[in-house]
Amino acid sequence: MKWTTFSAVALTLVGLLALAGWGIAGPAENPPAHPEVEGAVTPDACEVCHQEVTPEVHSEWYDSQHGMLAVKCFVCHGSTGEDFTKDPSIDRCVGCHADQVETMAAPFMKDKSCFTCHPAHALMAHLPVAVEGGDK
Amino acid sequence: MSATRRQFMVASAATSALAALGKPTKAFAAAGGGIKWTKGVCRYCGVGCGVYKGVRDGKLVAIKGDKENHNDGYVCLKGFLLPQILYHEDRLTHPLIKKNGKLVKASWDEALDLVAKKFTESVKKNGKDSVAFYGSGQAYTEESYAASKLFRAGFGTNNVEGNPRLCMASAVGGYVTTFGKDEPMGTYDDIDNADVFFIIGSNTAEAHPVLFQRIARRKKADPNVKIIVADPRMTPTGRIADIYLKFKPNTDLFVLNAFANYFVQNDLVDKEFIKNHLAFGKGKAADQNWDAYVAFLAPYTMEKAAEVSGCPIEDLTTAAKLFGCKKNRTMSMWTMGINQRLRGVWGNNLIHNLHLITGKIGIPGSTTFSLTGQPNACGGVRDQGGLCHILPYGRLVKKPEHRAEVEKIWGVPPGTIGDKPGKHTLAMFQALETKDIKCIYIMCTNPGHSLPNVNRYRKAMADPDTFVVVADIYPTRTTELADVVLPAAAWSEKEGVYGCSERRYQLEHAVVLPQGEARPDFDILVDLAARCGYGKLMPWKSPDDAWEELLLLAEGTMYQIGGITRARLRKDHGVIWPCPTEDHPGTKLRYVKGEDPWVPDDYPHRIMFYGKPDNRAVVWFRPWENAAEMPDEEYPFFFTTGRVIEHWHTATMTGRCKELKHAKITSEVEIHPDDAKKLGVRTGDGVRVTSRRDSLVFPALVTDNSQPGLVFVHMHDDNLKRMCNKITIDQFDPGSKEPTFKICAVKLAKA
Incomplete structure (x- = not known):
């Protein structure tokens, strides 16, 4: 017996509707919902699928401080339901980095988010700074 | 991979590719914008992280870590999502009474009058011990105390228990037998000073994530820090381990004795410390000596340990060397893997032994630290006296002078408190099965799911001849078995004290109103007491008054929480006891001269194990034994x-x-x-x-x-x-009465 069986009909419908929607509207700023997984009798968490579908993203996260400390996908991206977001708001950083998030209110941060300097998924403390005259 | 999985992945990849074109959104809703922040404590595990709770328009909307608390502003993923636990549509919002086999809506008067009638009638007809209370390491201290007083001084029974029996009783047994007093002597600050961590029977990364983070930070700050993890499974905790001892199940007690033997054989013991501070014991009597201990350890060689545990001898030896090396400060941590065992107390004793014979105790970074599972198992149940054999602040039911002290403060006649301990958790539910207990009040916990061999006890709770009351915030596997369900106010909807693993007491503030008709457990118990005719026992207007009474009960005991007043709790980000006065900073190194107010300034040594009459901690001889149920041919x-x-x-x-x-x-x-x-x-x-x-x-x-x-x-x-x-299996440690959740025997088949 397979426990990871999705409802093929439901998923196909969701997939078709989603793809049709993108086709008409073009790429969205914050994309449509996460593919339907609700109701699937599955023991899997995000990692199981995303190790295969987005392996680079998974390993960037897994090897990062956040991965080491098990700050998992849904902390930033929400659930796979209506609250799912591809591009997390910095509200999601407040839990552990409240002071830093407050600094984002400064005028010179106007067009920036936490992820401007801390690349998504790896979320290093700071981007490597290019050294003048070094390798280009 | 199934076809449907593939479809999902195609759709998911498309989502990622298209979304990559988008820009991150910026929202400051949780960071500002009319939110009022109030300090509090996380609802979940025993780490007791300080949090700030953000309320807007009467609703809890956000959580952030408290930088002024021990967790330095961090929370784990569960803590971050805490606001949601208040608002799910399933919340119990009105009392329910079972009628014709179904739970139907009732008024508070109807529900509480029924509970009062059933309990008082049962006491009259079947005796005091026909009723029982089963509480929780998640209730506030004042709530557990109110229940304990109602049942002991009102109904007259010591059938007062709590779910810490399922998780921490063996740790209590370990600390009490070795040191004479419960609770760890160190704090989380020890993490920042340790050179070596010995983590055994604890998946810290998943069960206590914020402490795991602190350990990881310590290792990052000093690459020379070494981490030894011992567990039959490779868990995420192993990601920071230098040595992973993946021992065969139930062989850890052998390994712990082998470590001790290695210290003896390789001159890693602290002879001066042994001479000044230790006694030696076997069974229940501390009547042995060092030579007898050395002889006891002789069979526990590293070679044999490798054979028994399946761990490479090189790993065992390296781990023992790191632990025992005289220049290293070593911190041991453990939790259910040691506690939930047939010999859980012994496992605790053996870890303490390693620290005692090496003198690695009472020095910042050298300590023996039990991690707790629930937010108030320590403060609310262990300290407050929420188990069947104990009374507040280290007193024992069996000691007449202890009962008399409590009766005096309670203003009840001598002899009110029964002279025999009540029934421990499994005995309590077994008595429900045999109908020796006819009425049980279950608060803030879910034994219909969490008891071992649970079918047996679900049947007892569902029996129409037993009367089961459950107070909780959501429908659970226990409320479905209840005769009366009382809707309780949740964390953040009520005020009370939590005491976490490091003896830190903190106040949890009410920041939003309870949902529907839900009421704080404290209010429910005070109301119930009045309806049972015991209103005089609880003349309290609020939990503040009950806290005052608890401070009185602690006075003169070694708990010394007199300085942890309500006013201080409102202001401070937690206070660690012993703390005798309001201006005392709290005690991070218990038993240590110059730190612990109980140790006289002129005591001739740096540490004084004052929990024992001779000021000597006991090194117990605890052999390796089989589990309650070992694999065999049928269940391999x-x-x-x-x-x-x-x-x-x-x-x-x-x-x-x-x-x-x-x-x-x-x-x-x-x-x-x-x-x-x-x-x-x-x-x-x-x-x-x-x-x-x-x-x-x-x-x-x-x-x-x-x-x-x-x-x-x-x-x-x-x-x-x-x-x-x-x-x-519902077997338990004969000392602590803690069930052996960690080991039983099964057979497997493809389904």
């Missing part, structure tokens, strides 16, 4: 249970968070590839797991994190088809 596998980071306890709260409800909530059976191959199962296949209690089917997770002969299932899943406690 070890079955063990544990936790995942996404969920907590029986998932009654985490299972209602939208991000968590599908995240690892299904219990899988972790099985080693060698065993999976023999059974012909792959990940995702069903595996039937059968013990002598029940037989359930779990999806397989084939992983070499496990080891041959061992299967693991997490304990959070409340689906009756996958509730692991139908499989577990």
Whole structure:
């Protein structure tokens, strides 16, 4: 017996509707919902699928401080339901980095988010700074 | 991979590609914008992280870590999602009474009058001990205290228990037998000073994530820090380990004795410390000596330990060297892997032994630290006296002078408190089965899911001839068995004190109103007491008054919480006892001169184990023994249970968070590839797991994190088809009475 069986009909419908929607509207700023997984009798968490579908993203996260400390996908991206977001708001950083998030209110941060300097998924403390005259 | 999985991945990849064109959104809703922040404590584990709770328009909307508390502003993923636990549509918002087999809506008057009538009638007709209270390490201290006073001084029974019996009783037994007093002597600050961590029987990364983070930070700050993790499974805690001792189940007590023997044989013991501070004991008597201890340890060689445990001798030896090296400060941490065992107390004793004979104790970074599972098991149940054999602040039911002290403060006649301990948890539910207990009040916990061999006790609770009252915030596997369900106010909807693993007491503030007709457990108990005719026992207007009474009870005991006044709790970010006066900073190094107010300034040594009459901690001789149920020909596998980071306890709260409800909530059976191959199962296949209690089917997770002969299932899943406690055995440690959730025997078959 397979426990990871999705409802093929439901998923196909969701997939078709989603793809049709993108086709008409073009790429969205914050994309449509996460593919339907609700109701699937599955023991899997995000990692199981995303190790295969987005392996680079998974390993960037897994090897990062956040991965080491098990700050998992849904902390930033929400659930796979209506609250799912591809591009997390910095509200999601407040839990552990409240002071830093407050600094984002400064005028010179106007067009920036936490992820401007801390690349998504790896979320290093700071981007490597290019050294003048070094390798280009 | 199934076709449907492939479809999902195609859709998911498309989502990612298209979304990459978008820009991150910026929202400051949670960071500002009319939010009022109030300090508090996380609702979940025993780490007791300080949080700030953000309320807007009367609703809890955000959580952030408290930088002024021990957690330095960090919370784990469950803590961050806490606001959701208040607002799920399932919340119990009015009392329910079972009529014709169904729970139907009732008024508070109707429900509480019925409870009062049933309990008082049972006491009159069947005797005082026909009623019982089963509480929780999640209730506030004042709530557990109110229940304890109602049952002991009102109904007159010591049948007062709590779920810490299921998780921490062996740690209590260990501290009390070795040091004479319960609770650790160190604090989380020791983490920042340790050179070596010895983590055994604890998946810290998942069960206590913020402490794991602090350990990881310590290692990052100093690469010379070494971490030894000992566990039969490779868990995420192993990601920071330098040495991973993946021992065969139940062989850890052998390994611990072998470490001690290694210290003796390699001159890693502290002879001066042994001479000044230690006694030696066997059985229950501290009447042995060093030579007898050395002789006891002789069979526990490293060679034999390697053979018994299956760990490479090089790893065992390196670990022992690191632990024992005289220049290293070593911190041991453990939790359920040691406690939930037939010899849980012995396991605790053996860890303490390692620190005692090396003198690695009472120095910043050198300590023996039990991690706690619930937010108020320590403060609310262990300290306050919420188990059947204890009374507030280290007093024992069996001691007449202790009962007299409590009776005096309570203003009740001498002899009110029964002279015999009540029934411990499993005995309590067994008495419900035999109808010796006819009425039970269950508060803030879920024994219909969390007791071992749970089918047996679910049947007892469901029996129409027993009267079961459950106060909780959501429907659970226990409320479904109840005769009366009382809707309780949740964390953040009520005020009270939590005491975490490091003796830190903190105040949890009410920041929003209870949902519907829900009421704080404290109010419910005070109301119930009045309806039972015991109103005089609880003349309190609020939990503040009960706290004043608790401070009186602690006065003169070694707990010394007199300085932890309500006013101070409102202001401070937690206070660590002993703390005799309001201007005392609290005690981080217990038993240590110059730190602990109980140690006289002129005491001739740096440490004084004042819990023992001769000021000597006891090194106990504890042999290696079989578990209560070992694998055999018919049931050849070890079955063990544990936790995942996404969920907590029986998932009654985490299972209602939208991000968590599908995240690892299904219990899988972790099985080693060698065993999976023999059974012909792959990940995702069903595996039937059968013990002598029940037989359930779990999806397989084939992983070499496990080891041959061992299967693991997490304990959070409340689906009756996958509730692991139908499989577990209801044997318990004869000393602590803590059940042996960690080991029983099963057979496996492909389903």
